[in-house]
Amino acid sequence: MGLLANLVIAILVVAFLILIAFFGRLPALRHTPVAWLHRLIWIRIPRAVLAADQRLTSGRLTSSISRFFTYMLYDKHPTILVFFLLLLTVGEILYLPGAWPRLSRFNQVFGFISIVLPYWFLYKAAYTDPGIISSANHARYMSHYPYDFTLFHPGQVCKTCLLLKPARSKHCSVCKRCVARMDHHCVFINNCVGYANQHYFLLLLLTTAWLTTYGAVLGFNLVRDSAIAKTGNDNFALFKRASMPWQHYFLLLMIGIQADVGVGSVTLLTTMTTPMVWALLGYHVYLIWCGTTTNESMKWSDWKIEMDEGCAFKRSLHPPPPLERHRDHAVEPAWTRWPVEAMQILVRTEDGHPPHKESPYGFGEWERVWSLREVENLYDIGFWDNLTDIMIKEYSFRAEGRGGLRDDDEFAGNEDDVEAYGSRERLRGGSGGSGASGSRDVTRDVRRAHKERARRSKKPNIPTVSGIVNAAT
Structure with missing residues (x-):
C-alpha cells in the first residue's frame, strides 16, 4: 500500500499544480483560492527564493534556473512534445497488458481507434504549417480577414519579417515568424496554433480528452471486477451505495487497484487529468463561440x-x-x-x-x-x-x-x-x-x-x- 499511496499522492500533486498553472490567471477566478494559490506558487515563493539567492549567491543560482525554464518554455525544441508522447505511450504500456485480455471485442476495436487518433492528430498539429506568412502567400492571407480597426489596424509592418501584417496575424517570438490567425504557441506540439493547423489542435484535444475518459471508465470497471473477484463482495460498485460505509468502500477500491497496479495507477492518472483536458477543450470551444483567439x-x-x-x-x-x-x-x-x-x-x-x-x-x-x-x-x-x-x-x-x-x-x-x-x-x-x-x-x-x-x-x-x-x- 505504501508504493500505491505514494503514487496516488504524486499524481494528485502534479494534477493540482497543472490546474493552478492553467487556470490561476483567469479573470473569472481572480478572487478565488485558485488565484491566491497561483500568486503564492508562481509569484510570491519565486520572489522570496530570488531575494534569498540574491543575498547568498548574488543571484547566480536563480539566474541559471530562470534561463533553464525560459529555454524549456519559450524556445523551440521538442522536449515537452517528447514528454507528452512518453506520457501517452508509457501509460498505455502499463495499462494494456492487464486490461486488453479482459476487454470485449467491441472495446478492443473501439479502444484501438481511440488510442491511434491522438497520435495522428498530434503529428498533424505538430508538423503542419500553422500558416506562416511569407512574400509568396502574403496576398492570400491578406484576403482572409478585413481589419476591424479595433484590435487590428491597417498599415502595421512586422519589424522582423518586414511584411505588412494581415488582420488577426501575430509574430511568434518562439518560432520567429508571423502566423496567420495566430492563437498561441503550444509547447506540447512544439508549434504555433494558427490558421492552417488549429483544427488539428482542436481534434487533438478532443481525441485526448475522449481517450482519457474512455480509459478511466474502462479502468474503474476492471478495478471493480478485480475487487469483487478478490473479496467475493458483490455489493461493491463504483458509485458507493448508501448501505456501505466509506471505509469499506475505499478498502475495496484499494484492493481492486492493487490487484493490477498498472491498470489501477493509469486509471487514477486518467481520472485526474481528464477534467483538465476537457476544460482546455471547453475553453477553446468558448473562444470559437465568441469568435476570437x-x-x-x-x-x-x-x-x-x-x-x-x-x-x-x-x-x-x-x-x-x-x-x-x-x-x-x-x-x-x-x-x-x-x-x-x-x-x-x-x-x-x-x-x-x-x-x-x-x-x-x-x-x-x-x-x-x-x-x-x-x-x-x-x-x-x-x-x-x-x-x-x-x-x-x-x-x-x-x-x-x-x-x-x-x-x-x-x-x-x-x-x-x-x-x-x-x-x-x-x-x-x-x-x-x-x-x-x-x-x-x-x-x-x-x-x-x-x-x-x-x-x-x-x-x-x-x-x-x-x-x-x-x-x-
Whole structure:
C-alpha cells in the first residue's frame, strides 16, 4: 500500500499544480483560492527564493534556473512534445497488458481507434504549417480577414519579417515568424496554433480528452471486477451505495487497484487529468463561440482596462450615405472572403480626452466606451460559422468566392507588392474600392449582416477572459 499511496499522492500533486498553472490567471477566478494559490506558487515563493539567492549567491543560482525554464518554455525544441508522447505511450504500456485480455471485442476495436487518433492528430498539429506568412502567400492571407480597426489596424509592418501584417496575424517570438490567425504557441506540439493547423489542435484535444475518459471508465470497471473477484463482495460498485460505509468502500477500491497496479495507477492518472483536458477543450470551444483567439482575448482584456479608466473611444468608420469609405489598397485589401466589414473604429488616448475630430479614420463625434458590450467583434459571425472558419480551410463566406480561393501560383510575380490587391480584385470579379455598383451591394449586405447578428444574439460577443497562460499550452 505504501508504493500505491505514494503514487496516488504524486499524481494528485502534479494534477493540482497543472490546474493552478492553467487556470490561476483567469479573470473569472481572480478572487478565488485558485488565484491566491497561483500568486503564492508562481509569484510570491519565486520572489522570496530570488531575494534569498540574491543575498547568498548574488543571484547566480536563480539566474541559471530562470534561463533553464525560459529555454524549456519559450524556445523551440521538442522536449515537452517528447514528454507528452512518453506520457501517452508509457501509460498505455502499463495499462494494456492487464486490461486488453479482459476487454470485449467491441472495446478492443473501439479502444484501438481511440488510442491511434491522438497520435495522428498530434503529428498533424505538430508538423503542419500553422500558416506562416511569407512574400509568396502574403496576398492570400491578406484576403482572409478585413481589419476591424479595433484590435487590428491597417498599415502595421512586422519589424522582423518586414511584411505588412494581415488582420488577426501575430509574430511568434518562439518560432520567429508571423502566423496567420495566430492563437498561441503550444509547447506540447512544439508549434504555433494558427490558421492552417488549429483544427488539428482542436481534434487533438478532443481525441485526448475522449481517450482519457474512455480509459478511466474502462479502468474503474476492471478495478471493480478485480475487487469483487478478490473479496467475493458483490455489493461493491463504483458509485458507493448508501448501505456501505466509506471505509469499506475505499478498502475495496484499494484492493481492486492493487490487484493490477498498472491498470489501477493509469486509471487514477486518467481520472485526474481528464477534467483538465476537457476544460482546455471547453475553453477553446468558448473562444470559437465568441469568435476570437487566445491572442485576441488578451487584447480584449487590455481594452477592458482602457475602458474602465475611461480612455477608450469609438465612432463610425463609414461616412453618412450615400458616401462610401475610401480604402487605401496599399495597406488594406480590396476584397476579403469575410462576410462583414468593420463599421466602427476604436482608439485609446493617454489623457482620457477624446481624439481630435479630424483623425484620419472615422466620421462623426467620438463616443466614450465603458463596456466591451458596446463594441462590435467583427470576427464573431455566429458559432457555426466561426467553427466552419476553423475546420474548413480557405472557406469563402461570400457568394462570389464560393468557388474557393485561387492558388498562390496563379498570382505569382505580380502580388509581392500589396498594391496589386486592386488588380486581384478585378480578376476575382468581386467588389472593392468605391463608386462601383457592386460595392454598394456589398455595403448593403454588410449592413444587413450586422443588423441580423445584433438581432439574433444576446450573448456578449466580446470575451472578457484573458486566456490561458501561453506557457501552459
